[in-house]
Amino acid sequence: MQLLKDRILKDGNIAPGGVLKVDSFLNHQIDVNLLNEIGKEFKRLFSDVKVDKILTIEASGIGIACVAAQYFDVPVVFAKKAKSKNIEGGVFSSKIMSFTYGKTYDVMVSVKFLKPDENILIIDDFLASGKAIIGLVDIVKQAGANVSGVGIVIEKSFQDGGQTLRDMGINLKSLAVIKSMDDEGNLEFED
Amino acid sequence: MQLLKDRILKDGNIAPGGVLKVDSFLNHQIDVNLLNEIGKEFKRLFSDVKVDKILTIEASGIGIACVAAQYFDVPVVFAKKAKSKNIEGGVFSSKIMSFTYGKTYDVMVSVKFLKPDENILIIDDFLASGKAIIGLVDIVKQAGANVSGVGIVIEKSFQDGGQTLRDMGINLKSLAVIKSMDDEGNLEFED
Numbered sequence: 529m530q531l532l533k534d535r536i537l538k539d540g541n542i543a544p545g546g547v548l549k550v551d552s553f554l555n556h557q558i559d560v561n562l563l564n565e566i567g568k569e570f571k572r573l574f575s576d577v578k579v580d581k582i583l584t585i586e587a588s589g590i591g592i593a594c595v596a597a598q599y600f601d602v603p604v605v606f607a608k609k610a611k612s613k614n615i616e617g618g619v620f621s622s623k624i625m626s627f628t629y630g631k632t633y634d635v636m637v638s639v640k641f642l643k644p645d646e647n648i649l650i651i652d653d654f655l656a657s658g659k660a661i662i663g664l665v666d667i668v669k670q671a672g673a674n675v676s677g678v679g680i681v682i683e684k685s686f687q688d689g690g691q692t693l694r695d696m697g698i699n700l701k702s703l704a705v706i707k708s709m710d711d712e713g714n715l716e717f718e719d
Numbered sequence: 720m721q722l723l724k725d726r727i728l729k730d731g732n733i734a735p736g737g738v739l740k741v742d743s744f745l746n747h748q749i750d751v752n753l754l755n756e757i758g759k760e761f762k763r764l765f766s767d768v769k770v771d772k773i774l775t776i777e778a779s780g781i782g783i784a785c786v787a788a789q790y791f792d793v794p795v796v797f798a799k800k801a802k803s804k805n806i807e808g809g810v811f812s813s814k815i816m817s818f819t820y821g822k823t824y825d826v827m828v829s830v831k832f833l834k835p836d837e838n839i840l841i842i843d844d845f846l847a848s849g850k851a852i853i854g855l856v857d858i859v860k861q862a863g864a865n866v867s868g869v870g871i872v873i874e875k876s877f878q879d880g881g882q883t884l885r886d887m888g889i890n891l892k893s894l895a896v897i898k899s900m901d902d903e904g905n906l907e908f909e910d
Contacts, residue, residue: 551829551831551832552831552832556796556797556799556828556829556832557794557795557796557829557831557832558785558788558794558795558796558797559794560785560788560789560793560794560795561792563785564789586777586778587777587778587781587797587799588781590778590779590781590782590785591781591782591784591785591795591797593782594749594751594754594781594782594785594786595785595786595789597749597751598751598755598786601752602751603744603748603749603750603751604748604749604751604782605747605748605749606747606749606778606782608747608778637747638742638747638748640742640743640748641742641743641747641748
């Protein structure tokens with residue numbers, strides 16, 4: 529998605545340790561016009577699959593999912609992050625290792641909001657190691673529902689999450705795929 | 720807002736301890752068509768004030784703010800909740816006491832995303848004790864920006880947050896105001 533790549537080059541910043549900061553338009557301040565274009569592009573990319581519901585994870589996935597959901601005309605469910613070992617009854621949950629925060633946490637979705645045979649599109653802002661998305665896929669499977677696809681705004685293909693998901697047979701589409709970046713501010717997209 | 724009140728009566732549940740659960744349409748599963756009607760109503764209610772940016776707080780405010788922002792054609796900024804005493808430089812922050820979780824936490828917004836004299840509309844899902852909103856107002860004032868108004872989806876007028884904000888001279892508008900509710904499932908709105 530050229531508009532998104534241009535925006536990353538213009539307003540993204542590479543912080544030490546290989547962290548791409550897009551907090552001026554995607555995950556702290558949010559350009560809602562850009563989210564609309566992202567939503568339209570997800571609809572175009574997933575126009576050939578059945579989508580009954582969009583699943584994302586708090587916090588930065590929520591805005592993207594809600595704006596995109598308008599193009600699919602379906603509800604959004606967001607998975608909640610909970611302190612480990614503090615799971616109440618009536619939820620599907622999965623453990624996720626966060627490299628950013630250096631700890632393991634549980635994500636959970638109420639059993640009320642994912643039903644057997646529903647077709648679920650998972651949407652999130654970033655895909656790197658893929659741990660969060662694999663946790664969401666696990667939750668969808670616990671519910672007996674189907675993963676229609678995974679839509680990612682920014683994938684880092686130099687980390688292995690994308691490959692892992694594709695090897696699992698997941699229908700993964702990423703709007704901007706970063707092949708490499710370094711602390712000198714160089715950033716290269718996949719074609 | 721009658722559509723919202725009807726939905727609360729139809730799909731809301733009163734959990735023990737006076738907690739109104741609206742997780743089937745507002746803050747876990749999200750009815751995005753309802754969010755659109757909420758966004759239009761906020762635009763109507765705040766059509767007479769200048770709004771340069773919408774400020775909300777993670778997680779459940781984000782979807783509401785992003786959908787509403789489309790009607791104002793402005794960006795959204797969401798305040799992040801951080802572990803206490805873990806504030807990095809370059810942020811406006813405020814301490815909030817959460818009655819729901821029984822602890823104090825910091826909320827923060829990067830200094831990059833709130834500027835002096837900007838006109839800020841604060842949006843959130845619930846107003847009860849008002850601590851979260853008062854923290855956001857504090858952050859806006861630290862930035863030297865103006866609070867154009869506060870838009871709330873559901874206010875509980877039997878708690879004192881609304882009165883406190885009105886006494887501060889804040890332009891507060893709530894789409895549904897609950898006067899009373901009890902564990903037997905009775906719920907009464909203000910006129």
